[in-house]
Amino acid sequence: MALEVEGLKVHYRTVKGDVRALDGVSFSLEDGEIVGLAGESGCGKTTLGKSLIRLDGRMRHMGGTAVLDGTELPIGDDRAMNAHRWKEVSIIPQYSMSALNPTRKIGKMTAELLRSRGKSYRELKDELVRRLELVGLSEKVLDNYPIELSGGMKQRVVMVLSTLLDPSLLIADEVTSALDVTNQKAVAETLVRFRDMGFVKSMIVVTHDLSLVYQIADTIMVMYAGQIVEKASAETIIKSPKHPYTKALIGALPEVGLEYGDERLKSIPGKPPHLLNPPTGCRFRDRCPLASEECETEPPKVAVEAGHEVSCWKAVD
Amino acid sequence: MGRYFRRKLLIYGLTFIIAVSINFAVPRLMPGDPVARMLTRNSVANLESSEAMRGYFNDLFGLDVPLWKQYLNYWAALFQGDLGVSVFAFPAPVSSVVADALPYTLALLLPSILLSWVVGNALGAMAARNKLLDNGALPIGYVLTAVPYMWLAILLAWVGGILLGWFPVAGGYSFALTPAFTWTFIADLFHHWFLPFLSLFVVALGGWAIGMRNLVIYELESDYSNYLQALGAPNRLVRRYAFRNAVLPQITGLALQLGVVVGGALVTEVVFAYPGLGSLLLNAINNQDFFLLQGILLFIVIGVLVFNFLADVVYVLVDPRTRLGLEGGQS
Structure with a gap:
C-alpha cells in the first residue's frame, strides 16, 4: 500500500468561517496505481492534491492522516514536510507554464534547486538529460531561459524536473487543462510512461476531464463537495457508475461518433453546496433525482463489489 | 543586440539635438533683458557710455547677430566646449562656473x-x-x-x-x-x-x-x-x-x-x-x-x-x- 489517507480534513480560513474544502476524505493507493480524481470546480480535488504536498497560506489541516510507504506525512507542519517534498511526494502543478523562474537558465535553476536539497547536479545531470530526451527535448533546453520554450516544452520540462528524484507519489494537478488536444494526449501518455519506467510509483491525476483520465487511470475517484462519493476502476466508473452524481457527470459528456442532432447534452441542474456550512446528510441530495427522506442522514460507504465503493443510500440495496 | 543599441543611440542623439535646441530657445523666450540688467548693475548714468557698453556686451554675448546665426554659433561653440560667459558671475566662463558647482x-x-x-x-x-x-x-x-x-x-x-x-x-x-x-x-x-x-x-x-x-x-x-x-x-x-x-x-x-x-x-x-x-x-x-x-x-x-x-x-x-x-x- 503506497498511500493511505484516512479522514483527511483541510479547511480554508476565511473571515466568515472555515470553508470545509476537504471534509473527511479516506482512500488508499496501491504501488504503481494511477488514480484519477474527478469532479466539478470547487469540489476540493485541487485541495486534496495540494494538501498531500504543500498547504498554501490559507489552508489549515484540521484532522486525518496520510501515510506514505509506512511513514506518516506531517501535513500540517510546513517545515517538517520539506524533507518529504520532491523526494517522496512531488507535484506537477496546474501552472506549469509559469512554474520556472523567468530570469534563470533552466539548467542553472535545476542545479541550484538540487543543491539546496542536498543533491549533486553533476551526478544527476546524465539522468536529467536522458529523461529530457525521453520527452523529446534536447540537452540544449538546460541553457535556455523559460521564455525561449513553448508552453508544451515548459510543461515537459516541469514534468521531468518534478519526477527527477523518483518520488513515490506524484500529484498531477490539471496538467492538461492549458494544452491543446494533441498535446493533452502526449502529456497523458508521458505520465503513464513515467509510471511504467518506475520514475514514480503511484500517481494522483487531478482533472475535470473524465474522458482523458479514463484513458490513463487505473482507478477513478469522484469527488463532490469535499468528499469522495465514488471510487472504482476506470472502466466501472465510466460503464456502470452507481452514484447519481457520477451518472449525471458522465451523462454530461459528449460521445464521439454519436449524432446529437437537436438533442442537447444534459447538464446537472443546480449548484454544488457552499462549503462554509455544508448541509447535513448527503450533500448531493438537493440536485439528486433520486433523493428521498433517508438522504437527510449521512449516507454509508457501500462496497458494491471489490474495489468499487459508493457513498449513497440508493446503492445499499 | 547591436541593432538595438544603434537604434537607442540614434534616439538618444535625436533627443539630444532637440533638447539643445529647446535649451537655446527657452532663455531667449523668457521676459527681461540680461544686457540691460548688467548695465543697471554697473549703474552707468551717461547715455553715450551706456550705449557703448550695450554694444560691447551684445557683441560679447553674441546677441548682436540674428537669431538663426545665434543658434548656429551656439552649436559651433558647444562643440568647442565653449558655453559662453556667465552674466551673473561675469566675467567667468559658464563652463568653469558649472564645473565648480558640479562636484x-x-x-x-x-x-x-x-x-x-x-x-x-x-x-x-x-x-x-x-x-x-x-x-x-x-x-x-x-x-x-x-x-x-x-x-x-x-x-x-x-x-x-x-x-x-x-x-x-x-x-x-x-x-x-x-x-x-x-x-x-x-x-x-x-x-x-x-x-x-x-x-x-x-x-x-x-x-x-x-x-x-x-x-x-x-x-x-x-x-x-x-x-x-x-x-x-x-x-x-x-x-x-x-x-x-x-x-x-x-x-x-x-x-x-x-x-x-x-x-x-x-x-x-x-x-x-x-x-x-x-x-x-x-x-x-x-x-x-x-x-x-x-x-x-x-x-x-x-x-x-x-x-x-x-x-x-x-x-x-x-x-x-x-x-x-x-x-x-x-x-
Whole structure:
C-alpha cells in the first residue's frame, strides 16, 4: 500500500468561517496505481492534491492522516514536510507554464534547486538529460531561459524536473487543462510512461476531464463537495457508475461518433453546496433525482463489489 | 543586440539635438533683458557710455547677430566646449562656473541616491512577509516618504545644526578655510556634507523600501515561487529568486532618479545653502543669466540621457527576457 489517507480534513480560513474544502476524505493507493480524481470546480480535488504536498497560506489541516510507504506525512507542519517534498511526494502543478523562474537558465535553476536539497547536479545531470530526451527535448533546453520554450516544452520540462528524484507519489494537478488536444494526449501518455519506467510509483491525476483520465487511470475517484462519493476502476466508473452524481457527470459528456442532432447534452441542474456550512446528510441530495427522506442522514460507504465503493443510500440495496 | 543599441543611440542623439535646441530657445523666450540688467548693475548714468557698453556686451554675448546665426554659433561653440560667459558671475566662463558647482552636487546626490536605493531595497525585501519589520520599520518609512521634504530638511538642520550643534547648517565648507587638498579641508567638506546628505537619504529610503516590499511579496506569491516551495526548496533560495526578480523594476526607478542627479536637489541646496548646481540654477534664473542657465540645462540633459542609456544597458544585462527579445529568440 503506497498511500493511505484516512479522514483527511483541510479547511480554508476565511473571515466568515472555515470553508470545509476537504471534509473527511479516506482512500488508499496501491504501488504503481494511477488514480484519477474527478469532479466539478470547487469540489476540493485541487485541495486534496495540494494538501498531500504543500498547504498554501490559507489552508489549515484540521484532522486525518496520510501515510506514505509506512511513514506518516506531517501535513500540517510546513517545515517538517520539506524533507518529504520532491523526494517522496512531488507535484506537477496546474501552472506549469509559469512554474520556472523567468530570469534563470533552466539548467542553472535545476542545479541550484538540487543543491539546496542536498543533491549533486553533476551526478544527476546524465539522468536529467536522458529523461529530457525521453520527452523529446534536447540537452540544449538546460541553457535556455523559460521564455525561449513553448508552453508544451515548459510543461515537459516541469514534468521531468518534478519526477527527477523518483518520488513515490506524484500529484498531477490539471496538467492538461492549458494544452491543446494533441498535446493533452502526449502529456497523458508521458505520465503513464513515467509510471511504467518506475520514475514514480503511484500517481494522483487531478482533472475535470473524465474522458482523458479514463484513458490513463487505473482507478477513478469522484469527488463532490469535499468528499469522495465514488471510487472504482476506470472502466466501472465510466460503464456502470452507481452514484447519481457520477451518472449525471458522465451523462454530461459528449460521445464521439454519436449524432446529437437537436438533442442537447444534459447538464446537472443546480449548484454544488457552499462549503462554509455544508448541509447535513448527503450533500448531493438537493440536485439528486433520486433523493428521498433517508438522504437527510449521512449516507454509508457501500462496497458494491471489490474495489468499487459508493457513498449513497440508493446503492445499499 | 547591436541593432538595438544603434537604434537607442540614434534616439538618444535625436533627443539630444532637440533638447539643445529647446535649451537655446527657452532663455531667449523668457521676459527681461540680461544686457540691460548688467548695465543697471554697473549703474552707468551717461547715455553715450551706456550705449557703448550695450554694444560691447551684445557683441560679447553674441546677441548682436540674428537669431538663426545665434543658434548656429551656439552649436559651433558647444562643440568647442565653449558655453559662453556667465552674466551673473561675469566675467567667468559658464563652463568653469558649472564645473565648480558640479562636484558638490554629484558628491551629495550620487551617494544619497545609491545608498538609499541599496539600503531601502534590502530593508524592503527583509520586511516582506516579516511581521515584526513590516509593522515596525516600514510605517516609519511611510511617514518619512509622506513628510514634505522641505520641512524635514529644515527640521534636520535645526536639530543637527542648532539644537545639538553637531553640524554646520549652511555652506559647502567653512568660510574660514580656503579650498585645498588637505585633511582639514576634506574633513570640513564632509562635515558640511553630512546633513544635506542625510536629509536626501532618509527621504528616499522609505519609498524604495515600500516599493521593494510590495514587489517581493508579489514575487513570493508567483507561480515559480510556489513551485519551488512545493519541491521543498528552502526559504533562502525562494527569497533570493524573488528578490532578484523584484529588483528589476527598481533598477528602472534608480535610473530615472540618477538621470536628474545633475540637476541637483534644488530644495536641499537652498535649505542648506549648499553650493551645488541647484543653487546655481536658482541664481541663474534670478539674474536672467541666459548662458549659465543654458549651460546647466545642458548638463541636466546630458545627465538624463547618459543615465537612461546606462539603465538600458544594465537592464539588458540583468533581465534575459529583454535580451532575448532583442535577439529575436524563439518563444
